[in-house]
Amino acid sequence: MSLNVLGSLASAEGGGFETPTTAEFYQPLLFDGPLAITRPAVVLMLSVGLIAWFLIATTRRAAIVPSKGQWVTEGAYGFIRNGVARDIIGSKDFLRFVPLLFTMFVLILVNNLFGVIPPVQFPTMSRIGIPIALTLVVYVVYHYIGIKRVGLGAYFKHLVPDGLPGWIVPLIFVLEVITFFITRPLTLALRLFGNMFAGHLLLLLFITGGEYMIIHGGIGLKIAGAGSFAMAFVLTIFEILIEFLQAYIFTLLAATYIAGSLSDEH
Amino acid sequence: MQLFTGATQVATLVTAGEAEQLPVLPHWGELIFGVIAFAILYWIVREKVVPRLEKMYADRTAAIEGGMRQAEEAQQEAQAALEQYKAQLAEARVEAARIRAEAQEQGAAIIAELRAQAQAEANRIAEASHKQIEAERAQAIVSLRSEVGRLSTELASRIVGESLQDEVRQSGIVDRFLAELEQGGARPETVGQDA
Numbered sequence: 001m002s003l004n005v006l007g008s009l010a011s012a013e014g015g016g017f018e019t020p021t022t023a024e025f026y027q028p029l030l031f032d033g034p035l036a037i038t039r040p041a042v043v044l045m046l047s048v049g050l051i052a053w054f055l056i057a058t059t060r061r062a063a064i065v066p067s068k069g070q071w072v073t074e075g076a077y078g079f080i081r082n083g084v085a086r087d088i089i090g091s092k093d094f095l096r097f098v099p100l101l102f103t104m105f106v107l108i109l110v111n112n113l114f115g116v117i118p119p120v121q122f123p124t125m126s127r128i129g130i131p132i133a134l135t136l137v138v139y140v141v142y143h144y145i146g147i148k149r150v151g152l153g154a155y156f157k158h159l160v161p162d163g164l165p166g167w168i169v170p171l172i173f174v175l176e177v178i179t180f181f182i183t184r185p186l187t188l189a190l191r192l193f194g195n196m197f198a199g200h201l202l203l204l205l206f207i208t209g210g211e212y213m214i215i216h217g218g219i220g221l222k223i224a225g226a227g228s229f230a231m232a233f234v235l236t237i238f239e240i241l242i243e244f245l246q247a248y249i250f251t252l253l254a255a256t257y258i259a260g261s262l263s264d265e266h
Numbered sequence: 267m268q269l270f271t272g273a274t275q276v277a278t279l280v281t282a283g284e285a286e287q288l289p290v291l292p293h294w295g296e297l298i299f300g301v302i303a304f305a306i307l308y309w310i311v312r313e314k315v316v317p318r319l320e321k322m323y324a325d326r327t328a329a330i331e332g333g334m335r336q337a338e339e340a341q342q343e344a345q346a347a348l349e350q351y352k353a354q355l356a357e358a359r360v361e362a363a364r365i366r367a368e369a370q371e372q373g374a375a376i377i378a379e380l381r382a383q384a385q386a387e388a389n390r391i392a393e394a395s396h397k398q399i400e401a402e403r404a405q406a407i408v409s410l411r412s413e414v415g416r417l418s419t420e421l422a423s424r425i426v427g428e429s430l431q432d433e434v435r436q437s438g439i440v441d442r443f444l445a446e447l448e449q450g451g452a453r454p455e456t457v458g459q460d461a
Contacts (some may be wrong), residue, residue: 022289029432034294041299055315062322064329077319095320099312127290133300137417190290197289 017212020204025126025197040127043120047110055106080105080251088255089262097258100141104134105251108192112243116236117201123196123243128189135189138254143180146261188253195246199239206232415440 028036058069066074080102083093108125115123119225125131147155159176160169210228419434434440 012357025289026293035298036293036295037299038293038296041296044296044299044303048307051307052310055311059315059318059322062318064322064326073315074319074322077315099308099316102316103304103308103311107304127293127296128290129294130300132292133297134299134304137304193290211322 004108007101015208016216020201022201022206024201024204027122028068038127039122040124040130043114043122044124044130046120047107047124048113051106051110051119076109077102084248084251084255088252089259093262097141097255101251101255104138105247107243108134108250109247112196112247113240115196115243116203116239123200124193125246126195126197126200128193131189131192134192134250135185138188138257139185142254142257142261145258149262184257188250192246192250195242199235199242203232203235203239206235216257323355411441415444 002242027038027039028035029039029042054069055073058073061067062070081094082096082107084096085101088094091099111124115126143155146158149155150158154228156173156177158258159180160172164172206228210225210232213225213228217225415434419431419440422434423430
């Protein structure tokens with residue numbers, strides 16, 4: 001909403017300039033309505049195809065001395081396997097969750113990077129449906145393994161740590177239920193979505209704004225337009241950093257939640 | 267005025283956006299696509315990628331451990347070779363010392379033999395030269411004796427005034443005189459007085 005206000009000021013100065021809005025993100029390609037096949041859905045499928053092809057091609061002849069492609073895959077895999085899964089979940093059960101975490105990481109990373117890579121240039125995760133889908137997976141997994149390990153009743157009982165004074169237990173219980181069932185999935189999905197959404201909108205604003213100023217503006221506005229492009233360039237670099245960081249954070253938190261459900265006291 | 271039109275424009279855009287959907291509300295198609303996409307990729311990663319990479323990790327560990335064992339074996343082998351070499355070297359040293367001692371002995375024997383030979387040769391040469399000197403001396407005495415005889419005869423002839431040579435030779439006077447001289451019995455002055 002505040003972005004729209006900001007955009008309204010810019011558009012007021014530029015006259016006919018149309019600010020990029022949230023509507024930019026809804027791009028149905030086939031059909032219409034809630035089940036329309038949209039651009040991000042197509043991009044997502046494209047990314048799945050690309051990732052699957054790359055991973056299979058680079059591991060087909062997985063050698064002890066890696067080839068260049070295998071080296072890349074191995075780098076990402078080792079990063080998630082050893083740096084996230086093993087360090088957080090612990091060396092006992094981590095191997096079970098490596099496929100899940102690795103898939104999460106590469107899928108989010110590639111889709112995020114699509115936000116700045118031509119010709120796609122659309123961050124899939126800026127459509128909240130997709131982060132929600134991924135969060136749903138994490139949500140189901142960490143509750144499932146927790147309940148399976150100790151049983152449903154004990155799972156809820158374990159939400160409250162032992163040794164608390166009796167009067168505080170109900171309060172903590174309510175807080176923990178909110179954390180486990182509402183806050184965690186909500187923040188997990190919204191963090192990824194928000195970062196990608198805002199970043200993309202910012203880039204759109206600087207690029208379309210700069211373009212408009214250079215084409216339609218006077219000499220002063222042309223200079224401002226060049227500045228706007230320079231800013232877009234800097235922000236693109238920054239976006240790449242954020243895109244990587246968000247993929248990492250999402251995976252890291254998923255691993256943390258899983259580790260919490262696996263450990264005896266959370 | 268401009269500001270006002272801009273604001274209304276934005277307002278219409280916002281309502282249009284909201285008519286599409288709020289960005290925080292999921293588009294069902296995309297949500298379903300997301301789940302499907304994740305499921306496909308997850309299946310591929312779990313069935314293909316992770317087993318291959320894990321097998322590669324195991325292979326690599328095995329290869330490294332195998333390499334270490336090989337290196338250890340090689341080191342042991344090298345150690346054994348070194349021991350053997352050292353033993354051989356010591357043996358060779360002993361052998362060399364033995365040969366040296368033998369050579370010294372032999373050398374000493376050869377030198378002694380040579381010395382003896384040289385001594386014998388020297389003795390032989392000395393003896394030979396001695397004999398030769400002796401012979402030469404004898405020869406010299408003989409020739410001297412005849413010469414002395416001849417000279418004395420000639421001298422006596424001059425003194426006497428006639429040739430005594432034949433007579434002297436016949437009578438062997440000189441020889442007899444010389445023999446007496448050698449024996450120390452003769453007296454030259456007597457001869458001179460007689461003559």
